[in-house]
Amino acid sequence: MSAKVGVVPRADGSAMFQIGKTTAIAAVYGPRDLHPKFMQNPETGILRCDYNMLPFSGHGDRVRPGGGRRAREIGMVMENAILPVLDLRAFPNTVVDVFVDLPQTDAGTRCAAITAAAMALADAGIEMKDLPAAVAVGRVGDKFMVDLSYDEEAHEDGVADIPVAMLPRSGKVTLLQMDGDITPDNLKKVLLMAHRAIVRINEVQRAALKERFGAK
Amino acid sequence: MVETIHVKDRSVVVPGETLAEGMGVLPGFGTFRDGDKIVCSRLGLASVEDKVIKIVPMSGVYQPKLNDRIIARVSDILLSGWRLDTRCPYSAVLSTKDAVTDFIPRGANLAEYFGLNDWLVCKIVNVTSQMLVDVTLKGPGLLKLQGGRIVDVNAAKVPRIVGKDGSMMELIKGATGCDIHVGLNGRVWLKGSPQGEIIAIDAIRMIEAEAHLPGLTEKVNAWLQKHARR
Numbered sequence: 512m513s514a515k516v517g518v519v520p521r522a523d524g525s526a527m528f529q530i531g532k533t534t535a536i537a538a539v540y541g542p543r544d545l546h547p548k549f550m551q552n553p554e555t556g557i558l559r560c561d562y563n564m565l566p567f568s569g570h571g572d573r574v575r576p577g578g579g580r581r582a583r584e585i586g587m588v589m590e591n592a593i594l595p596v597l598d599l600r601a602f603p604n605t606v607v608d609v610f611v612d613l614p615q616t617d618a619g620t621r622c623a624a625i626t627a628a629a630m631a632l633a634d635a636g637i638e639m640k641d642l643p644a645a646v647a648v649g650r651v652g653d654k655f656m657v658d659l660s661y662d663e664e665a666h667e668d669g670v671a672d673i674p675v676a677m678l679p680r681s682g683k684v685t686l687l688q689m690d691g692d693i694t695p696d697n698l699k700k701v702l703l704m705a706h707r708a709i710v711r712i713n714e715v716q717r718a719a720l721k722e723r724f725g726a727k
Numbered sequence: 728m729v730e731t732i733h734v735k736d737r738s739v740v741v742p743g744e745t746l747a748e749g750m751g752v753l754p755g756f757g758t759f760r761d762g763d764k765i766v767c768s769r770l771g772l773a774s775v776e777d778k779v780i781k782i783v784p785m786s787g788v789y790q791p792k793l794n795d796r797i798i799a800r801v802s803d804i805l806l807s808g809w810r811l812d813t814r815c816p817y818s819a820v821l822s823t824k825d826a827v828t829d830f831i832p833r834g835a836n837l838a839e840y841f842g843l844n845d846w847l848v849c850k851i852v853n854v855t856s857q858m859l860v861d862v863t864l865k866g867p868g869l870l871k872l873q874g875g876r877i878v879d880v881n882a883a884k885v886p887r888i889v890g891k892d893g894s895m896m897e898l899i900k901g902a903t904g905c906d907i908h909v910g911l912n913g914r915v916w917l918k919g920s921p922q923g924e925i926i927a928i929d930a931i932r933m934i935e936a937e938a939h940l941p942g943l944t945e946k947v948n949a950w951l952q953k954h955a956r957r
Contacts (some may be wrong), residue, residue, distance in 0.1 A: 523786070524786060541788070541816070542788055542816045543788075543816050544816050544817075553857060556816075567762060584903070585825065596742075596743075600857075602790075602816060603856075603857055603858060604857070604858070605759075605816040617812065633741060633742050633770045634786060635786060635787065636769060636770060636771075636784050636785070636786035636787025636788070636883060637766055637787070638742075638757070638768045638769055639742035639743070639769075640759070640766070640768055641742065641743035641766075642741065642742050642743040643842070675956070678743075679743065680743050680745075680761075713743075715742075717741045717743075717744065720739075720741045720770055721739045721741060722786065724739045724939050725939075725940075
């Protein structure tokens with residue numbers, strides 16, 4: 512697991528986050544003028560996330576470029592995972608654009624994207640109440656795991672893949688999705704595992720942000 | 728209740744970091760109170776003064792404020808004024824009455840006064856809750872810029888580029904012979920000899936990169952002695 516802040520010099524804020532074989536690069540632009548104009552909100556600025564897996568980043572077939580139903584949905588869940596820590600009321604009618612590109616993926620992409628986006632937003636000087644972080648947890652057969660890889664997700668004997676985003680300070684959950692099945696007791700168990708992992712990811716995020724200015 | 732401050736003065740802090748505990752410590756800019764804790768909400772340097780903790784931000788877009796002197800570009804010509812690009816999410820309007828002392832008749836060609844892409848040093852005279860911005864050109868040091876070149880810098884680092892009472896700017900002006908104007912919106916205009924301009928831009932870039940480090944004035948001075956006197 513590693514992270515670096517300030518990887519895209521032309522962006523207002525940027526960050527790279529790598530976990531296992533998944534790498535996400537996030538770039539933030541804004542707050543800036545929002546077009547199309549009908550999307551403007553005179554009460555607050557809005558957050559717009561764009562998720563993009565690069566064509567040869569994953570297993571199997573080439574990912575068709577240009578976004579699609581899946582990318583759009585993940586963009587939306589990223590917005591929902593990050594918005595609780597933002598307060599953009601000081602910037603009415605504007606937008607904060609977050610672009611996340613994934614040059615190398617091995618499952619857990621939405622979690623890596625949220626983690627990188629949070630660092631990039633902090634780097635862009637946007638006011639945040641906490642630094643959200645995310646990780647996928649789940650069940651593979653009868654084992655419970657953190658940060659599932661593609662091969663683990665593809666296991667045939669019953670899998671639960673649960674991406675979780677949390678606010679490390681309060682432990683509040685901002686993203687919880689599930690693919691597969693798991694019992695309620697086991698769900699509680701893996702959520703505790705997710706919290707422990709997210710606290711560690713948060714330490715990596717903080718260290719990367721501090722390192723940008725030469726501090727440890 | 729005992730107050731504990733967890734951070735040192737001028738240390739780098741990140742959003743979500745607990746800076747202090749106890750009700751006797753007060754939250755300043757870039758921080759908020761959560762129960763008895765004071766938590767950071769901006770990436771920057773912590774500044775601890777007595778019982779107040781605030782954050783000196785290191786990045787972020789420019790937010791227009793009353794009486795700020797900015798450098799703006801004419802982006803459009805309106806019926807009775809000019810629309811200016813201020814390098815922030817909101818444009819500003821310069822009305823004819825705030826621009827020139829001449830009488831301008833109705834229907835006059837405003838491009839004769841300021842054309843598209845002209846650069847102006849102006850002062851903000853009004854900012855509404857919806858961030859509609861009015862500026863004026865009437866006042867000391869406010870003018871239309873002729874020639875020279877514009878450099879964009881991080882708006883959060885402008886105070887460091889200007890220096891205490893303009894000391895850093897005087898240093899660069901003296902060493903390079905350039906005429907320099909700095910706008911709080913993160914735009915620097917400079918005009919001088921081609922060599923002087925390049926050295927001044929390098930010096931500004933250096934200040935921007937090392938704005939958070941102490942002893943910068945001496946370092947810039949030494950750098951200018953080495954490069955500008957050749």
